[in-house]
Amino acid sequence: xxxxxxxxxxxxxxxxxxxxxxxxxxxxxxxxxxxxxxxxxxxxxxxxxxxxxxxxxxxxxxxxxxxxxxxxxxxxxxxxxxxxxxxxxxxxxxxxxxxxxxxxxxxxxxxxxxxxxxxxxxxxxxxxxxxxxxxxxxxxxxxxxxxxxxxxxxxxxxxx
Numbered sequence: 001x002x003x004x005x006x007x008x009x010x011x012x013x014x015x016x017x018x019x020x021x022x023x024x025x026x027x028x029x030x031x032x033x034x035x036x037x038x039x040x041x042x043x044x045x046x047x048x049x050x051x052x053x054x055x056x057x058x059x060x061x062x063x064x065x066x067x068x069x070x071x072x073x074x075x076x077x078x079x080x081x082x083x084x085x086x087x088x089x090x091x092x093x094x095x096x097x098x099x100x101x102x103x104x105x106x107x108x109x110x111x112x113x114x115x116x117x118x119x120x121x122x123x124x125x126x127x128x129x130x131x132x133x134x135x136x137x138x139x140x141x142x143x144x145x146x147x148x149x150x151x152x153x154x155x156x157x158x159x160x
Contacts, residue, residue: 006044007140008139009069009109010069010070010110011067011069011070011136011140012067012068012070012107013065013106013131014033014066014104015065015101015103016028016029016064016101017060017064017100020091020102020103021091024064026064028102029049029066029103032090032103033046039082041072041079041082042072043068044070045069046067046068047067047139049065050064050065050131050134050135052130055098056098060100065134067132067135067136080119083106086103087105090103091103092104108122109121109145113146114146114147121146127145127148130156130159133155136152140152141153
């Protein structure tokens with residue numbers, strides 16, 4: 001992984017709840033970060049790994065989640081294409097919505113950009129997802145939602 005002295009202003013959420021060909025979810029998440037770095041994305045910081053129940057079906061395997069702050073010259077659509085390629089390269093198949101998966105990479109915020117898409121920014125459901133807000137608050141507690149102006153910590157407290 002590489003790092004930079006600048007504050008990140010692009011954030012991606014990482015999650016997995018079934019093994020990939022590489023191994024368990026934690027191995028897959030680390031491999032995905034290496035793949036992004038290998039594609040020219042600077043990984044500035046990464047939260048610790050968080051274990052969370054599967055949603056909406058808690059009987060599915062639990063998720064391993066993290067958030068990374070990154071830097072890239074890629075525009076949002078180009079970054080989304082790269083995220084989808086990395087997912088596919090790690091065995092992700094898109095079937096039923098919210099189905100168990102080997103890898104899920106979501107663009108959470110891109111330099112505070114607000115747009116209807118594609119991609120929709122900021123991520124439309126991030127403010128209600130503990131599995132995004134906990135790791136985001138860990139690495140960027142002062143980050144502010146581009147629409148509501150609320151910090152990651154404030155958003156997290158509102159869903160507790």
